[in-house]
Amino acid sequence: MHPKMKLRRYAGAVYDREELDSMTSAMQDGWWSGGERTELFEHDFAGFLGVKHAISCNSGSSANLLAMSALEMELGAEVITPAATFPTTINPAIVTGLSPVFVDVELDTYNIDPIMLEKAVTGRTGAVMVPHMLGNPCDMDRIRNICSRHGLRLVEDCCDALGSKYKDRPVATFGDMATFSFYPAHHMTTGEGGMVVTDDGELAERLRGYRDWGRLCNCEPCQEVARQKEGYLCPKRLNFKLPDGTPYDRRYAYGYIGFNLKMTELQAAMGLAQLKKLSGFVEARKRNFDTLRRCVENVTHFLLPHTYPSADPCWFAFPLTVKDGAPFYREQATRYLESRGVQTRPMFAGNLLRHPAYQNKGFRVVGKLTNSDKVMKDTFFIGVYPGLATEDMEFIGEAICDIDNGRAGLPGK
Template sequence: MSDQTTLRQEILEKVREFHAAGQKGKAAFEPGQTPVHYAGRVHDADDIVSLVDSSLDFWLTAGRFTEDFESGLAEFLDIENVLTVNSGSSANLVAFSTLTSPKLGERRIRPGDEVITVAAGFPTTLNPAVQFGAVPVFIDVELGTYTPTIEAIEAAIGPKTKAVMMAHTMGVPFELSELRALCDRHGLWLVEDNCDALGSRYDGQYTGTFGDLATISFYPAHHITMGEGGAVITNDDNLARIARSFRDWGRDCYCAAGENNTCGKRFSQQFGSLPFGYDHKYVYSHVGYNLKITDMQAAVGCAQLEKLPAFIETRKRNHRRLAEGLAKHSGQLILHETPERSDPSWFGYVITVRPEAEITRTKLVNTLEKARIETRNLFAGNLLRHPAYENLEHRVVGNLSNTDLITTNTFFIGVYPGLTDPMIDHIVETFDSALA
């Protein structure tokens, strides 16, 4: 072995020792004193070793770890194309931008075209359509699942509708098989925001693999983390090539980093009014961005991906324990539900305080927070009630009564793998005390 190889092994072994030293003497959980977070990174020595290993390469942009992560996630989901980006929000931007490409002909989304989504959502699921000049069509969701019905989606389809783009809220799939068929009948694009739902299944198939495109986030609160990071996934090679263009400055060339002339026509094509044979590597077919990840992020992702199956099972177990512990309070609380044919990889445990309950959301949340149990609102509640969207051109189909109730009465608590049994016991006991 070379001196560098030996040194690398020694460095990585020291990293493991460093991590082990940091685990010694950690304080035990103390109810009411130790924070019970709603989410957070869960990592071990393998994650840190992988990160340091990549740093020793000093290949700071996407490289070997990025390739390994993309192929590993593609294998896990059984999907053809995984395209990493720097955040889940950027993934939504790239996915939506892909559908505006002139390369899609008459199916491309143009300004003024409509996109169906939910009002009880996260801003960056909606923002790319708004920023492009498309018109969002908002529908309500069901309480308990916090997803829309297929009937509500179908009722929202109009002559200008081009796409459905919405999230599997908190890991709960919407009716994917039915929606895929509905979109096919009407010639609509389907984009799954899968940022909350990595590992969820509908009819036994992973969410994110039904849509024309789907997005994933690797923010620390999500199922696996790179710190920041995301991905666009698709089984359509043409859409993948367009998405890669938008991610990589808008260039027409699709050569991988360090490669040249993949198409075999680098200097023999005509593009617009450019000189014939203009270098294909510097031809731009879209108004794009630079949204790539670094290889150090991907290195963490590679180690996290190995833990994903266990993380998913722990989320399910924690959610099940909370459901069992809180069932006695169903008279005052609308508890989180599992729709038929769904197997959620839960992001959190969602609770709506019933309007007729003797307690308010504010009082219940304050009680939990005083007990050091973190809570979060269900994202934006009704997006249309926020200052950023007050003057937004849009349509609403049906009423948004459930969305408005979510705005005033709904919150969620954690189920992430960092929670221990004593923490969950403390959560349930605090609910019992508050609702007695």
């Protein structure tokens, strides 16, 4: 790529003075751990989705770790998930002593194949962990139906899917819990950051407990009052006894094998400013996706993404898969796009089980992973983030058409 060529990134943070001012004021307050701003951010984020509880944390991966911990399932209980996903969708299940079970994805939605999901259910299955890949909502009717018939917990990994809807309801409102990431590539950012949402008050308490060192003292009003009134003592705090009868300050009693995954005031300050812009970000992503889709409608060598009729995605990115029999390889196509300043990325891990960390671990796989392998070999994605304008999407569309119709002059197979 020529140094003067405009770069069309796959993603990036979009912000202005508001975020910087908000963070400056958080810095000046002198309390930089979680505090008033994290509480307000949780409150406003819950309001945006229409859920009862939002628990902030320091990344989407941590949000998944909290969700898996809060399930408190028996050691070895199985969690079904797609093989083509982001590693930390499922790593938290593994490190919390659960057993992942991998099934294939559908090729055109890139989401978990519900037929294979149901085939994978056994007496040991405890939960289903489904990412809405690149923001494209999964087939939630079928997945919910499977979960309720078999009594399974459902966690939605919405790290790529903030703003996506299914049957006019935000994704994240279909399972027991849902998780979000605020890494700069995502729909809004706090630098690093994440959130778990749930309508279940008991799960919300557990999530806060696991996040805050395992602390038992995690109920919402207590946290707020303790901060607002210096010197206030919650009656629960001093009337608490440990299991052996020893009286102990409940704020230093540990009810969970917990972590410290808290979000800071600085991150929340940025999140609050970003939240105000979120509806605009969602519109821009949808507009960019639609523009690119129109530009590449007639390509013959690429598989275009498919969406369920009930789904209304707010795309993280635009996926393309080089079809079998195309006269070029994916690497030739992506090299050409990069040479024209269009950033590309593979579909995260592709088939996760082909990576070194997942070798020889004895993970259960149900069915063939043909589509996950195809994704690993032939899929890539391109940006639709709000930093790209309609002209950028048209430029990208033209470059893709050039590859498709041979004008790009790729060496070929």
